[in-house]
Amino acid sequence: MRWLALIWKSLLRSRRRTLLIVGSLVLSVFTVAVLQSLLTTLDSITSNPNSGNRLAVRHKSGITQMLPRSYETFLRQQPEVETVCSLQWFGGYYQDPRNFFANFASDETTIFQTFREEFGLANLTEAQVKEYLRDGAGCIVGESLALKNGWKVGDVVPLTGTIFPINPRLTIRLIFKSSRPSDENVLHFHYKVLEEGVPRMKGLTGAFWVRVHRPEDIPRLIERVDRHFANSAYETLTETESAFNLAFVKMLGNISAIIQGITIAVVLAILIVTANTMGTAIRERGAEIAVFRAMGFSASRVLSLLLAEGVLLVGLGAALGLLLAQAAAGGVRSAMGAVMPFFADFEITSATALLCLAGALAVGLLSTFIPAYAATRRPITEGLRSVG
Amino acid sequence: MNANRFDLGGGEPIITLRGIAKSYWREALEIPVLQGIDLEIPIGSYVALMGPSGSGKTTLLNLVAGIDRPTGGTLEVCGHELNDLDDDELAAWRNAHVGFIFQNYNLVPVLTAFENVELPLLLTSLGRRARRERVAEALALVNLTDKQWNYPRQLSGGQEQRVAIARAIVTDPDILVADEPTGALDAKNAEEVLGLMGRLNADMGKTIVMVTHDPKAAHHARHQIHLEKGVLDRAVEVNR
Ligand SMILES: Nc1ncnc2c1ncn2[C@@H]1O[C@H](COP(=O)(O)OP(=O)(O)O)[C@@H](O)[C@H]1O
Ligand SMILES: [Mg+2]
Numbered sequence: 235m236r237w238l239a240l241i242w243k244s245l246l247r248s249r250r251r252t253l254l255i256v257g258s259l260v261l262s263v264f265t266v267a268v269l270q271s272l273l274t275t276l277d278s279i280t281s282n283p284n285s286g287n288r289l290a291v292r293h294k295s296g297i298t299q300m301l302p303r304s305y306e307t308f309l310r311q312q313p314e315v316e317t318v319c320s321l322q323w324f325g326g327y328y329q330d331p332r333n334f335f336a337n338f339a340s341d342e343t344t345i346f347q348t349f350r351e352e353f354g355l356a357n358l359t360e361a362q363v364k365e366y367l368r369d370g371a372g373c374i375v376g377e378s379l380a381l382k383n384g385w386k387v388g389d390v391v392p393l394t395g396t397i398f399p400i401n402p403r404l405t406i407r408l409i410f411k412s413s414r415p416s417d418e419n420v421l422h423f424h425y426k427v428l429e430e431g432v433p434r435m436k437g438l439t440g441a442f443w444v445r446v447h448r449p450e451d452i453p454r455l456i457e458r459v460d461r462h463f464a465n466s467a468y469e470t471l472t473e474t475e476s477a478f479n480l481a482f483v484k485m486l487g488n489i490s491a492i493i494q495g496i497t498i499a500v501v502l503a504i505l506i507v508t509a510n511t512m513g514t515a516i517r518e519r520g521a522e523i524a525v526f527r528a529m530g531f532s533a534s535r536v537l538s539l540l541l542a543e544g545v546l547l548v549g550l551g552a553a554l555g556l557l558l559a560q561a562a563a564g565g566v567r568s569a570m571g572a573v574m575p576f577f578a579d580f581e582i583t584s585a586t587a588l589l590c591l592a593g594a595l596a597v598g599l600l601s602t603f604i605p606a607y608a609a610t611r612r613p614i615t616e617g618l619r620s621v622g
Numbered sequence: 623m624n625a626n627r628f629d630l631g632g633g634e635p636i637i638t639l640r641g642i643a644k645s646y647w648r649e650a651l652e653i654p655v656l657q658g659i660d661l662e663i664p665i666g667s668y669v670a671l672m673g674p675s676g677s678g679k680t681t682l683l684n685l686v687a688g689i690d691r692p693t694g695g696t697l698e699v700c701g702h703e704l705n706d707l708d709d710d711e712l713a714a715w716r717n718a719h720v721g722f723i724f725q726n727y728n729l730v731p732v733l734t735a736f737e738n739v740e741l742p743l744l745l746t747s748l749g750r751r752a753r754r755e756r757v758a759e760a761l762a763l764v765n766l767t768d769k770q771w772n773y774p775r776q777l778s779g780g781q782e783q784r785v786a787i788a789r790a791i792v793t794d795p796d797i798l799v800a801d802e803p804t805g806a807l808d809a810k811n812a813e814e815v816l817g818l819m820g821r822l823n824a825d826m827g828k829t830i831v832m833v834t835h836d837p838k839a840a841h842h843a844r845h846q847i848h849l850e851k852g853v854l855d856r857a858v859e860v861n862r
Contacts, residue, residue, distance in 0.1 A: 235733075235737045235740050235744070236750075237744065239737075240733075240737075240741075240744070243732045243733060243737075244730075244732060246732065247731065247732040521728060522728070522730060525722070525724070525728045525730075526741075527689070527713065528687070528689050528716065528722050529716070529717060529722065529741060529742045529745075529789075530713050530714060530715075530716045530717020530718070530742060530745050531713065531717075531745065532709070532710045532713040532714075533709065533710075533713075534710070535745075613690070614684075614689040614690070615680075615681075615684050615689055615690045618689075618724070618728075
């Protein structure tokens with residue numbers, strides 16, 4: 235028998251305790267890991283490395299309000315501006331409402347230049363781009379989306395509108411690759427399809443995406459654009475792409491605060507459950523601890539053994555919880571990645587895993603230390619008497 | 623006090639108590655349990671500590687075994703002045719010199735008989751193989767080799783106490799302390815355990831101090847010491 239064997243066997247002495255602690259750790263680590271990963275994913279939306287030189291111009295009153303496409307003329311005239319692209323969230327689905335992914339009506343003439351990193355423009359040939367420009371009922375899709383649906387160039391994708399009452403049939407003209415999987419979960423089609431199919435959208439767009447030459451120009455440009463359209467029928471709110479995405483995410487409420495709140499609640503709950511269970515388990519072993527010490531185990535040695543037990547137990551639960559979360563992450567990617575493109579990147583990062591393990595370790599140490607310390611301070615004779 | 627009354631025969635003392643006192647306090651009230659105990663126990667003795675319930679037998683045994691500290695007096699056991707040792711040194715001293723036998727065996731329920739016996743050896747510098755040999759020897763001595771993979775709940779009370787005895791002797795201690803070792807056993811198993819303890823004393827030269835209030839058990843010892851209200855009353859040599 236080795237020390238580890240002794241710790242392991244003592245750990246299994248109370249099945250109720252082991253199941254309770256491992257079970258509650260699995261659940262809470264799973265919850266925390268998924269929530270923290272969600273936060274990481276949401277953060278990554280607002281930290282797209284390519285968004286530094288783009289602005290979004292939208293209606294001051296909210297994302298659902300429209301702007302006249304004619305604003306584009308003014309935007310284009312600004313010396314800082316490189317390209318301007320009208321972009322409207324279409325919100326259609328393919329075959330099944332659950333099979334939902336990001337799809338946009340966008341200005342085909344400027345979309346590639348405006349989002350050239352996302353489309354991997356450097357790897358596309360001029361002929362490929364022209365194919366799309368030539369076909370007014372054409373569309374472009376990201377590779378991972380195409381793979382998931384088994385699409386190839388030339389296939390027809392019937393989209394069912396949910397926000398707009400049209401069901402365009404689009405022919406895939408180009409499949410692009412980009413460096414971030416979330417950027418590939420997207421379909422774009424010609425803006426005209428929306429304007430011509432939906433009379434109320436004629437001459438209107440949800441937002442303009444403006445690419446500037448130099449990021450330093452952004453603050454000045456924002457100020458000038460919003461001032462220019464102030465007091466018009468359609469006042470604008472211009473902001474960086476990150477800020478825009480954040481606003482989009484904020485529609486779902488203050489997710490970040492909620493997630494942090496839930497995380498803290500879960501950690502506290504698990505601390506209470508673990509401390510209580512460990513405390514009971516250790517107090518029940520008063521006689522045994524006294525016998526160990528009578529045999530010559532020092533108080534600090536017994537304390538280390540008890541701590542090792544607690545940490546091992548909690549670590550075991552945490553590891554299982556992480557495995558479960560890891561498995562669930564795949565599910566989240568395929569289920570949610572279709573609804574909201576950024577979930578295509580959803581994963582339990584090593585940072586999240588480490589955070590959970592460190593948290594579990596702290597819970598294990600904290601919850602065991604107090605009762606274990608008290609137990610090893612108790613006089614041996616008193617512990618022996620407790621046998622009755 | 624007449625020293626002769628506590629003459630346990632000649633020989634080098636292994637346990638020497640000088641003016642040992644132990645009191646407990648209930649708030650400001652001192653409750654004396656042991657008062658001025660002077661006693662020498664020679665190497666190789668087998669002593670039964672007797673006396674009415676509450677007379678301080680367990681308290682005295684715990685002091686000798688180094689799991690409790692006196693409030694007065696000094697005690698030298700196995701060549702060590704116990705008052706001079708700090709808690710960790712005292713723990714190491716117990717591991718090296720004292721084997722414990724309890725009334726209710728106190729085996730670890732999740733460990734096999736073998737593992738229970740091996741437990742005190744984990745603190746020694748012995749390697750795995752050496753430990754295994756020592757455990758096998760100890761189990762053979764208590765005649766439980768065939769039960770070594772059983773868990774305590776798979777053993778009878780007598781067998782459990784024999785495992786506990788194997789655990790007590792596996793480190794080859796100089797002294798065995800036993801607090802009512804037969805208190806939970808029926809007559810037949812008690813006889814067996816007492817026979818075993820007698821052999822440990824006679825054949826292996828272990829010094830044994832056993833607390834008991836059972837005259838039959840005390841009869842197995844070579845001397846009986848009677849405690850009365852915290853003072854030594856008399857010592858009697860057992861005639862066989
Ligand atoms: N921790 C303690 N606190 C207060 N009194 C104690 C404590 N331990 C023992 N006593 C008292 O000391 C006396 C002797 O106890 P003990 O040595 O166990 O007696 P015995 O073993 O002879 O029955 C008893 O009156 C008991 O109540
Ligand atoms: Mg007693």
